[in-house]
Amino acid sequence: MREILLDLPGRPDSYQVLVAPGLRRRLPELLTPFNPPRPLFLVSDQRVSGLHGAGVQAELQAAGYPSILLTTPVGERAKTWAVVQRLARELLARGAHRRSFLLALGGGVVGDATGFLASIFMRGVPFVQVPTTLLAMVDAAIGGKTAINLPQGKNLLGTFHQPRLVAVDPEFLQTLPQAHRRNGLAEVLKAGFIRDPELLYRLEVLRGRLFQDLPRLTEIIYRSVAIKVQVVAADEREGGLRRILNFGHTLGHALEQASHYRLPHGRAVAWGMAAGLDLSVHLAGLPSEEARWGGRLLRDFGLLRPLPAMDPQRVLATLAVDKKRQEEGVAFVLLSRLGEPVIREGVSVSELAPLVFRLLGGKLTCLP
Ligand SMILES: NC(=O)c1ccc[n+]([C@@H]2O[C@H](COP(=O)([O-])OP(=O)(O)OC[C@H]3O[C@@H](n4cnc5c(N)ncnc54)[C@H](O)[C@@H]3O)[C@@H](O)[C@H]2O)c1
Numbered sequence: 001m002r003e004i005l006l007d008l009p010g011r012p013d014s015y016q017v018l019v020a021p022g023l024r025r026r027l028p029e030l031l032t033p034f035n036p037p038r039p040l041f042l043v044s045d046q047r048v049s050g051l052h053g054a055g056v057q058a059e060l061q062a063a064g065y066p067s068i069l070l071t072t073p074v075g076e077r078a079k080t081w082a083v084v085q086r087l088a089r090e091l092l093a094r095g096a097h098r099r100s101f102l103l104a105l106g107g108g109v110v111g112d113a114t115g116f117l118a119s120i121f122m123r124g125v126p127f128v129q130v131p132t133t134l135l136a137m138v139d140a141a142i143g144g145k146t147a148i149n150l151p152q153g154k155n156l157l158g159t160f161h162q163p164r165l166v167a168v169d170p171e172f173l174q175t176l177p178q179a180h181r182r183n184g185l186a187e188v189l190k191a192g193f194i195r196d197p198e199l200l201y202r203l204e205v206l207r208g209r210l211f212q213d214l215p216r217l218t219e220i221i222y223r224s225v226a227i228k229v230q231v232v233a234a235d236e237r238e239g240g241l242r243r244i245l246n247f248g249h250t251l252g253h254a255l256e257q258a259s260h261y262r263l264p265h266g267r268a269v270a271w272g273m274a275a276g277l278d279l280s281v282h283l284a285g286l287p288s289e290e291a292r293w294g295g296r297l298l299r300d301f302g303l304l305r306p307l308p309a310m311d312p313q314r315v316l317a318t319l320a321v322d323k324k325r326q327e328e329g330v331a332f333v334l335l336s337r338l339g340e341p342v343i344r345e346g347v348s349v350s351e352l353a354p355l356v357f358r359l360l361g362g363k364l365t366c367l368p
Contacts, residue, residue, distance in 0.1 A: 002222045006142065006162075006229045008236055013162050017142055017229055019222045021214050023169035024056055024130065027103075028063030034126065034164055036101035040067040041091060043114040044105040045074045048132050051175050056105060056130070067103075068094050078109050079148040081157070084117050091121060098122035104163075107133035107180070108140030112155075115146030119161030129163045132172040134184020135266070138191065138224035139245075141166050143232040160237065168225065170218050173211060181211060183266030185301050186248070190273060191224040193294060194244050195231075197338040199223045204297060244341040247333040248273030251359075254318040258310045270303030275359045276334060277366040283351075284334035284342050288365065294338060295366035304367070312356045319356075320349045 001020040008014050018030065031040075040060060044053050049071045060067050070090050072078035091100065104114035104127060111129050118127035129141035147158030173181065192199035202220060203210070210217055228245070235241040252272030256263055263271075277294045280286035298304050319330055329346030336342050358364050 002218075004222075004226055004229045006166075007233050008162070009233075013164075015162060015165055017166040017168065017225055019137075019168040019170070019218060019225055021169060021171045021218055023167045024052070024172070025059050027056065027130070027167060028060055028065055030165060030167055031065065031101075031128070034101065036065075036126070037097075037099050038064075038066055039094075040065055040101050040103055041094070041096060042067050042069045042103045042105050043072065043087065043110060043117070044069060045072045045078055045107070045110050047074045048106040048110065052105065052132065052172065072106075072110060072113060076109060076149060076154070078113050079116075079154075081148060081150075084113060084120075084148055087113075087117050088121055091117075096121070096125075098125060100125050101164075102127040103130060104128070104141075105130045105132065106136070107131065108136045111136050111141045112145075112147050112158075115144070115161050115163065116148050116157070116159060119146055119159040124161065126164045127161075129166040131166070131168060133176055133180055134173055134221070135180070135187055136184075137168045137170070137173075137221055138184060139187045139228060141168075142225065142228045143242075144236065168221060170214060170221055173217070179264060179266075182301070182303060183264060185210075186266035186269045186273070186303055188220060188224045189297060189301065189303075190245070190247055190269065191227040193273060193277075193335060193338060194247050194333070194341045195227045195339055196223055200294070200297060200338065203301070207300060243331070243343055244333055247335070247341060248276050250319070250330060250332060251275050251315075251356075254315050255307070255310070257318045258315045259308050262308050267303055267305060270298050270301075271307060271359065274298055274304060274364055274366060275355055276332070278358065278364045279332065279347075279352075279355050280334040280336070281365060282355075283332075283344060283347070284336045286335050286337065290335075290338050291366035292368060295364065295368075299367065306362075307360065310360065312353075312360050315356050315360070316349055316353060319352060 131141040144162035147155035150156040252269035256268040277291040
């Protein structure tokens with residue numbers, strides 16, 4: 001089992017992120033040090049609960065941890081105030097109290113909603129993350145950001161509430177559909193681009209076999225987790241270093257919005273990273289052969305399928321959401337070398353316009 005301590009300096013709530021195939025069968029032993037009150041409260045979405053809920057409950061039950069499984073709808077519909085309120089009511093109806101333990105079993109959606117609920121239920125109860133998507137394993141479950149959505153936009157209500165433990169079991173990925181695997185792969189590649197070129201070499205060697213090779217997949221997940229942990233430990237509240245995690249995301253979010261969310265998140269971020277490699281050559285001195293290698297990797301992992309038609313002006317308008325941003329420019333994460341991020345403040349919309357035209361016209365310089 002690989003263990004990484006997420007050490008939050010000067011705080012009592014540091015915690016372990018554990019990575020190992022089959023970890024779900026060891027949950028009882030991992031929970032014992034916390035002496036959680038019985039029953040445990042599991043939260044999962046309807047799909048994951050159907051696939052894995054009964055198995056996890058049976059393991060817990062056999063070790064003397066009875067549990068109650070609460071379910072949410074599948075997808076972003078779970079990240080709403082109505083669902084959180086309904087879950088809180090169900091917790092109360094089932095006798096939950098201010099020391100009750102929640103366990104989020106699912107992807108980033110379940111983790112975000114459960115973390116948010118845990119942070120406000122009875123002014124905060126402990127919770128554990130058991131991520132079941134690649135994206136949640138390497139990103140969403142780690143770092144304590146929780147959120148739900150409002151009709152005006154995503155993640156507009158949220159808190160920082162660190163879990164007591166994150167238990168990553170790559171075996172869950174065997175049932176994860178390909179499209180959702182890709183979303184997570186974009187984050188794994190991002191970890192490589194910003195911090196760990198060696199991870200990129202390993203991915204290049206594995207390519208199509210990644211999900212068939214559990215030991216190597218576990219190692220890849222572990223390296224990506226380690227990067228997220230390092231960055232969060234250095235900057236929990238996103239004041240400085242944590243911003244490097246936005247590589248590819250600023251433009252990625254603009255593409256998602258401009259496509260009216262027809263473009264899946266992972267592909268939007270991948271195109272954002274390809275554009276980031278291109279812009280890095282122009283503004284940060286990234287050697288063009290490194291940019292081209294990065295672009296090839298993104299393409300070889302199936303992340304750069306053609307973009308749906310969208311209006312470049314709309315993408316630019318989304319990037320510069322308000323007048324203030326238009327005047328001050330956008331902060332962009334760039335790379336001076338692979339693994340060496342630099343934050344460039346105040347990139348102007350006029351500097352970004354040619355990039356957006358190259359991107360939408362299929363002419364990024366990192367993609368021959
Ligand atoms: N808190 C953070 O720091 C952070 C970071 C990144 C993303 N997020 C959030 O994460 C969310 C996206 O997470 P996601 O991509 O995991 O989406 P998700 O949770 O919706 O899961 C994707 C789909 O996969 C299904 N699924 C999950 N695990 C499965 C498994 N093992 N087998 C089969 N199906 C499975 C789910 O039912 C769902 O349909 C977004 O809401 C985003 O805002 C949060």
